[in-house]
Amino acid sequence: MEIREVFARNLRTARLAKGLSQEELAHRADIDRTYISSLERGVYNASIDVVDRLAKALEIEVAELLSRKKSGTIKRH
């Protein structure tokens, strides 16, 4: 699984957990609205400074946006 897809999923999850719209997050992180949309769809490999800005805007750790931690990947033998 590509890191940008992991990031895409984590970003959307974290944003929704905070109850923010893409536009609100975009404004907080000073990033273009449509670019946030692209990131959540896994279109781009974001640079670490946008990841950093997003983490700050979401008040979470950078690691939380890039973690591959799975919840439903228990191998059933």
Add this chain to the structure above:
Amino acid sequence: MEIREVFARNLRTARLAKGLSQEELAHRADIDRTYISSLERGVYNASIDVVDRLAKALEIEVAELLSRKKSGTIKRH
């Protein structure tokens, strides 16, 4: 402190901890030697897939390369 500087420091620290030269790491991560050099000097905001490849080559977590955790920043007021 800019995230790319944090990354630069952590990358160099992690590489040396593994006892690797820039050349060896470059070979393992399939990245140009001089580009690794640039990253360790904080020239670029690396994209997350480069960070991901380096983390794998170093056998560590992505978070470890991006963490701002300080060891010597205890404020002595």
Add this chain to the structure above:
DNA sequence: GTGTGACTCGAAGTCCGTG
């Protein structure tokens, strides 16, 4: 074994709009 400037090129990122 590493730092650096110069270079090309394509992806990152912005700004306009539409449904």
Add this chain to the structure above:
DNA sequence: ACACGGACTTCGAGTCACA
């Protein structure tokens, strides 16, 4: 409130020669 597209600019990705 979001997906998606086009046109645009900026900057990271990647390589080379040289110190």
